[in-house]
Amino acid sequence: MNGEILFIAHRLPFPPDRGDKIRSHHILKHLADIAPVHVATFADDEADFAEEASLASMAASYCLRRRTKPLPLAALQALATGRPVSLTAFHDRALADYVAQTLATRSIAAIYVFSGQMGQYVPADFPGRLIVDLVDVDSAKFEAYAAKRRGPMALVEAREARLLGAEEARLAARADVTLLISAAETELFRSRLPAGSPAEVRVLGNGIDSAGFDPVLVSPEPRMLACTGPRLIFTGQMDYAPNIDAARRVIERVLPRIRAIRPEASFHIVGRNPTPELLARHGRDGCHVWGRVDDVRPWLAAADCALIPLEIGRGVQNKVLEAMSMALPVVLSREAATGIAAQDGEHFAVADTDAALAESVLTLLDDTARARRLGEAARRFVVENVSWDAALAPLAEFIQAKGGAQRHAA
Structure with a gap:
């Protein structure tokens, strides 16, 4: 492809030892085969920082930030700003600065957002392709949490479901393609979008290393x-x-x-x-x-x-x-x-x-x-x-597709 890729993920894709990191790890590997990839992501703990060399070996450049904001502080900020807790928990000025600098200094043709809370880092005027990988419908998950809770926590979960649902719909309208992990999640997500939404919603499934898991x-x-x-x-x-x-x-x-x-x-x-x-x-x-x-x-x-x-x-x-x-x-x-x-x-x-x-x-x-x-x-x-090769075969098409109107309204 002409240009490079910016990959923005809520967790470091190394080591691939839990569900979301396994998926993001294999997607990053496939993207790196297509074009140079710049990575903006978070470390959860010191064990993640021990994997920094693995990230450096795959990325053309990267910003790895320790996510230290306590959840109660994120919740207070979210209440003050009317935003979902999920977004405030993953907001970091240094990461935002890295994204801005990378877009200003590199020929970024596509941004791949892994997980909805990271869509906040995409500027409204980005002219290239935007792929948003929601993986699954987080807002529906919070609705399910709210149904199981009692008292104040039920209200908190219901608020998160409502605000996160609005953010998911905004990202889907903004993106060239929104990806989910299965046909069931795709249909659920489509059913929750506003009538007349221009969102292009597609499936990008998971695979597994069956040769290793033997x-x-x-x-x-x-x-x-x-x-x-x-x-x-x-x-x-x-x-x-x-x-x-x-x-x-x-x-x-x-x-x-x-x-x-x-x-x-x-x-x-x-x-x-x-x-x-x-x-x-x-x-x-x-x-x-x-x-x-x-x-x-x-x-x-x-x-x-x-x-x-x-x-x-x-x-x-x-x-x-x-x-x-x-x-x-x-x-x-x-x-x-x-x-x-x-x-x-x-x-x-x-x-x-x-x-x-x-x-x-x-x-x-x-x-x-x-x-x-x-x-x-x-x-x-x-x-x-x-298999991962089969599951991620459509990835090059999503990244490099040409033609058609692009939706880049804020």
Whole structure:
């Protein structure tokens, strides 16, 4: 393409060890194959800064800022300005200055915005192509939070849903193309846009490294194997509300049903930043909370079943694809299965109630041959249908498309 690319992301795309970072990592790699890429992004912690060399090796230039604004301060600023908390939490003057300087000094032909809260950095007069990757519909997620909350927090979540929805619609009207992770998310987003919106909304799905997530490449984690009964696993970022709620659902409502029949069964939560509430469950009633691990694959290899009962699920769940790629039988809720074109009963087992989830797990634990067939079929599905090269094949078209009216009104 003629010109360079500016990539603006809410989290450093290294290391690719959680859902949003995995997606942004592979997108950045593909963009770097198209043209020089300049990156503006945030680090969450010192571990992210340890990955700065990886960013430097891929980016033509970059600005990596530590996100330190406390959420209560972001909330106060949001209330004072009438903006969503999500935007004020990710506003940083130095990052804005880097974006302005890069646009002034480099031949930026396209801006790729990864996550809606970063659209605030795009100037109204940018003349090139604008691609906004919302991934999923965050405003709908906050609506779901509000429906589950009581008291003041319900009002806070409802406010965020309303204001973020307006920002998503503004970005979609402003962008040349708005991307979401699945057909279901795309249709949901279109249904929430104002009548007559000029937004071009397309799907850019997720993939998975099935060659890396292969059970033959790793040995099961010994610490998990020390639990000698059936081992169930849930992976993910464990300070993320839907993951917390899903883990609590297993601990409080599903695992007791399973242990009433199989008292030796254990539930393993693997993922960084578990909350104090979850950590307090470690070692109690068959529950183990392991926190951040260097490589999730040995833990998946040590499990007998992945149990993923999300009640709020947006987009495509990488945790599901990773477990499937590791030939692990997966029992999951309908929300967790959203956006994955696999078949219930053939590639995974979908169950919605606590009793049905427990029954599905027990059935697989009792019928190891069926569990093995389900896991093998799951891996075949991933290998044959889900890869990053296939998922991101449309990316060059989105970045380099020519012709047609561009929508760059503020």
